[in-house]
Amino acid sequence: MALEVVEICAGAGGQALGLHRAGFVHRLAFELDPNACETLRMNARAGRVTVSDPDLAANGNWVVPGDVADPQNWHPEDFRGIDLLAGGVPCPPFTVAGKQLGATDERDLFAWAVTQVKTVRPRALLLENVRGLSMPRFAGYRQHVLDQLRSFGYAAEWRLLHASDYGVPQLRPRFVLIAMAPEDFAYFHWPEPTGPAPTVGDTLKDLLGKRGWKDVGAWTEKADKIAPTIVGGSKKHGGADLGPSRAKRAWKEMGVDALGLANDDDIPDQDAKYEIGPKLTCEMVARLQGWDDKEFSWEFFGRKTTKYRQIGNAFPPPVAKALGKAIAAALSHEGEPREQDLDTEHDPIYRALQTNGGFMTAAQIARTTKLALEPHELERRISLLGRDFHIEIRNGKAPAAYKLGEFKAFLGQESHARHEQFQQLKSKIS
Template sequence: MTTFDVVEICAGAGGQALGLDKAGFEHALAVELDENACNTLRANRSGWKIAEGDVADPSVWRPHDYQGVSLLAGGVPCPPFSIAGKQLGANDERDLFAWAVEQVAVVQPDALLLENVRGLSMPRFAGYRQHVLDRLVQLGYIAEWRLLQASDFGVPQLRPRFILVALKPDYAPYFHWPEPSKAPLTVGETLVDLMASGEWPGAQAWAKKANKIAPTIVGGSKKHGGADLGPTRAKRAWAEMGVDALGLADAPPTPGHPVDFAPKLTCQMVARIQGWSKDYPWEFTGRKTSRYRQIGNAFPPPVAHAVGSAILRALRQEGQPRHVETTEYDPVYKVLRSAEGFMTSERLMKAVALDDAAELERRIGLLSRDFEVEIESAGSKTAYKLGKFKAFVGQEDHGRHDLFLKHRARIS
């Protein structure tokens, strides 16, 4: 049988890794920055090669050594695109999305899989997404983005993930996005056995009250304090289900707790809500806060399993081929990229079918956050010229290096 190998970057504690493993991929390498997450990977898969350190540091691993693998995959850092953050995108030292895409030129895998938060799907990053698609076309790949809901794959949580899949032309027509597989259980149904494991008499009544799926689990980062279950809105949703979201418990409630007690969740319970279960067994190492961050920042294994299986079927050229539609995310970017020299606002608006000058300025403003945009004014006329992409793609003189070293202890 043919072996399908994967190199996984920014592997975290193994959510995507376990899903890809279940799909049938064999890990040639997993690269991860966080020591605790690496320890968890080693504890669960002792035979895997784990490289610990900055994924962009050539002393940690050499992409060229893995040329020709079946799949290059990763869950690159989310904060640059998170709605809850500043959405600095290409200007965030944690942004490795563009760098990961650039590794396709070196590794030349049959397929690429990158996942991130929903924020990357928003208009703020239209130019960034367009650049990624265009760059993959230059490298000989056909790429698509899709927003998938974890709850469509049995995960009892509102957790949208924005996913990029790119394949070589021989395989791309055979890739079909996975269809929703099953409805999730409620939080109560998912956790009732764990909540009752300490012989708390209120477990059954609590489970009936916790009759919804969970809000998004937020792992957070080392820049913030201890573990809790997310922002104010999430805490209110947890409270309605009878859960105290201000921190985590070390153990489930016991007979000494009142029947109407609002328990905190344990790390084991949070892992269950993220999709780890008897079908996706995994052990987490480290202290409680570290374990929670590992769990909360992960790609749910059932979703990774579904996407990985779809990619594997494409690599085997199974099923009916389809016509892959090319999506255009930012026509302003595309027109400016193709222009020779400066383009006046009038010409640009005509080219992209815009009749609102204010809307053009807004789009240029968004574009200029991730690209250098030169602006020339002559009387009442304004002209634009698209410059360099600001993101880190491996440049030795990029500001990412100094910022990374400065904030190294707080990056997760």
């Protein structure tokens, strides 16, 4: 019997397609962007992703549009015991290029998604995000997530995966969280790399050469690296291009004009000449994200910029497939069980404050954590925690003391500021 998945923040279907190729069928998918919703529906009708209810697949109602955290859209009790709860929740709260607001960003749904596990009780959880979430800035956030999952009875682990290790010709690190019941998690093994990824030149030479461009061979030799991370999918910015200045320099070295995208029919003809090189089409960028015209065939709804935003925000299908197969194998108890470390520590200061529950001085924190921190370093670490948690500081004649308060993240609270912020910025959230 096929394993079922409910996917939140599904985007344009990179994760959906990968999980489909790993043997999962979708019960429902939730997505905010209406164009991405139509992309999902269109591909399900074409049989590129399987929906457990054929009627829902036919009428498109397997995709639920709008904010997944809106109680009118999301009914977690309906999915209790689902095989997999998966999602690619918004990345701007954690991205290095952004403000890294984390728990105070109106787009942050990571903590909310983890909280749903308590009600949904999925056999497995898969959440992916950007590399920024793996950095010291979010050590306390990560620790809170692991501790919460453990309180729900789950074993969990984070891992930074590189898309290029799974055949995707792109520098695209993704930070992935997997959780299962301990008896199943014992059989979970992170997918092994499949080998070096092809270069940009080898990936795109057939598309750029299909109108007989006589310089395609020389271009292929020049484009002998994998691509920079595909970006540009934000509604806060203008039209589609291939990223910030650093990325544009890398593209230029490979003979690609990154100042915008070409239309689908703007393929070089036989005698085409370029000062830098050709612009890429959406089809070409999708290739660099892991879609192809074979195993990972897919169509995108909308015009050029709309398509590019969907592509630029996607989780590469080959990586999703590798993770899906590893999850399915674990749920079937395939292979040999492994040793588990169910008490991984990302932030010892958070753990000390959380365990103590009261005020702790710097000396008490040092004794508990066995960290030899200079006063300014301790203050810096406390300050980082204070961006995601309420920290109460007691000053006076005695040494300063610190107490860990509530998590600032949106967890579904009716009174949370996220509701008003989200409605104000909804048109710009992607």
